Amino acid sequence: MAQLIRGEVLHFLGDPGDVRDARPAATVHFDDGGLLIEAGRIVCCGAWREVQAMAAPGTPVDDHSGKLVLPGFVDTHTHYPQTDVIASPGHGLMDWLDRYTFPAERQFADPAWSTEVAEFFCDELLRNGTTTALVFGTVHPQSVDAFFAVAQRRGLRMVAGKVMMDRNCPEYLRDTAQSSYDDSKRLIERWHGVGRLRYAITPRFAITSSEAQMEAAAALAAAWPGMVIHSHMAENEAEVATVRALFPWSRSYLDVYDHYGLLRPHAVYAHCLHINDEDRQRMAQTGAVAAFSPTSNLFLGSGLFDLGRALDLNVPVSVGTDVGGGTSFSMLRTLAAAYQVAHLKGYVLPAQRAVWLATLAGAAALGLDGEIGNFAPGKEADFIVLDPAATPLIARRMKGAATIEEKLFVWLTLGDDRAISATYVMGEAKWRRSDQRMEPGKDPDMKSGMEPDIEPDIEPDIEPDIEPGRSS
Known part of the structure; x- marks a missing residue:
């Protein structure tokens, strides 16, 4: 099933702090942006009107207008x-x-x-x-x-x-x-x-x-x-x-x-x-x-x-x-x-480089940048929503933040778990601050008896092929 996410959207195609990066823009930012998601993966990311136009009529919308949508950390x-x-x-x-x-x-x-x-x-x-x-x-x-x-x-x-x-x-x-x-x-x-x-x-x-x-x-x-x-x-x-x-x-x-x-x-x-x-x-x-x-x-x-x-x-x-x-x-x-x-x-x-280190660079470190780390089409829809009014101090300080760099720096300097409004995994909200009952261990959908595909107590028939002390 398709879904739409609306909010201020930010992600990175490369290192935003590297002047040697030949790409025209490592930072992708939309003040009013959107994600179109289907089967847990990103279909497109862009300006809200353009993304909305790509969706079928009646596609459900999670509207986070006024908040920032980022790839998951x-x-x-x-x-x-x-x-x-x-x-x-x-x-x-x-x-x-x-x-x-x-x-x-x-x-x-x-x-x-x-x-x-x-x-x-x-x-x-x-x-x-x-x-x-x-x-x-x-x-x-x-x-x-x-x-x-x-x-x-x-x-x-x-x-x-x-x-x-x-x-x-x-x-x-x-x-x-x-x-x-x-x-x-x-x-x-x-x-x-x-x-x-x-x-x-x-x-x-x-x-x-x-x-x-x-x-x-x-x-x-x-x-x-x-x-x-x-x-x-x-x-x-x-x-x-x-x-x-x-x-x-x-x-x-x-x-x-x-x-x-x-x-x-x-x-x-x-x-x-x-x-x-x-x-x-x-x-x-x-x-x-x-x-x-x-x-x-x-x-x-x-x-x-x-x-x-x-x-x-x-x-x-x-x-x-x-x-x-x-x-x-x-x-x-x-x-x-x-x-x-x-x-x-x-x-x-710089704040943008810091967030890149915690998103796309982290994904690349693990060899997962083909699957996660930004909102490129086809990637898994793991993302978070940051609240600019998470605390009274953050809300007050945000009034003087004119650019996305300044906003990020406020979140990085003053933010903590309270700044996370929602966390999505494969397009599904697994945690929302507005609904504390939706903690992962308590979500009815998440304790419905789903078991691992492979039972942990299975002992595969694997013969060791190394002896201690023997050089490979």
């Missing part, structure tokens, strides 16, 4: 098992992991607990306007089964993976090189490409993976060359020193991943704070992505990401909330912190 680094440790203080990254994160992750051996947290996590994403995320599970395969089952019931486009972690962590969270390979392969066979779901090969970080396990990750990457790889890199200076001691043959932290063939397009590395230009140039050459996670970096005292330098050297960059080191599910709050961090490093981040 894409969060390229977050941890759903850390939902309950957000706002836990720590004396740096490793202390925070040991005191809060690892004990919390132990509970995800329980599928029922994993499901309950995944339900809440997905509700929070939608309430904050995030329609796609790259998500860490735990070392437990059942944590990924639970997350994917919840995401599939909601029809969400999500990318997630099981943590690979065989050393320098509590025994109760430790796998082996072989078991991490076997479990990951089974999860790939079970979930990758099912509905809107994608798998991510997920070594936690170099400190917690032996060389044998890094070889196992490399074997998975070689077997699935287009798959997302998701890990952490150079978040904390003490962490960097530990990696240097564990891999004395490496030139840098980045070089460890490079050695194992884990740098390529859609390989997403969170943080990338303590790296040099040689590392940045190597990321640009290979297409590996830096997931800028500013609220986490500030909260844990890890350092300041050099956004301006990364963009100057053509490093692919996206944005992540990094819940629970990060302090908010809101991409608006995260972009506000990104602006502040970039400013401290000497770069003033």
Whole structure:
């Protein structure tokens, strides 16, 4: 069934902050615009009168006049098992992991607990306007089964993976090189490409993976060359020193991943704070992505990401909330912190470029820019509606905002979950602020017994083809 969306419309065809972009206009903006949607996909985007004229008479209209329609946010680094440790203080990254994160992750051996947290996590994403995320599970395969089952019931486009972690962590969270390979392969066979779901090969970080396990990750990457790889890199200076001691043959932290063939397009590395230009140039050459996670970096005292330098050297960059080191599910709050961090490093981040990083650039980081990220015809209709009167202060400040750049900057600086008026997934409103009863877990249509197409307890007959310690 076709439908029409009316409102102020904004999306991007490229990087609006890159003067080298040869396209005539990276920004597409209509003060009075519209979307025509059919079967959950964009048919056209344009001025309201033109879009309305393309629709059949009687096509239903969701009218958001006076509000801004944007592509849904894409969060390229977050941890759903850390939902309950957000706002836990720590004396740096490793202390925070040991005191809060690892004990919390132990509970995800329980599928029922994993499901309950995944339900809440997905509700929070939608309430904050995030329609796609790259998500860490735990070392437990059942944590990924639970997350994917919840995401599939909601029809969400999500990318997630099981943590690979065989050393320098509590025994109760430790796998082996072989078991991490076997479990990951089974999860790939079970979930990758099912509905809107994608798998991510997920070594936690170099400190917690032996060389044998890094070889196992490399074997998975070689077997699935287009798959997302998701890990952490150079978040904390003490962490960097530990990696240097564990891999004395490496030139840098980045070089460890490079050695194992884990740098390529859609390989997403969170943080990338303590790296040099040689590392940045190597990321640009290979297409590996830096997931800028500013609220986490500030909260844990890890350092300041050099956004301006990364963009100057053509490093692919996206944005992540990094819940629970990060302090908010809101991409608006995260972009506000990104602006502040970039400013401290000497770069003033334009609001339009910030929103591009959180939409089309995020989609490209995950290899999904052919499906989501803007309103090009044929793309999936995941989008959000921003309210210019979300709070009294935003409403007052908007009176002095004359351009779309100024309006966006107000939302980025003052906005949070309250600014999200509605979140749509495949053209269907999954959350509306005007109707709090329509929270995803409580929507009658969303708990009507829809089950995953593939039962999570099925064990495919897959033979491992790697032995721990054997080079690929």
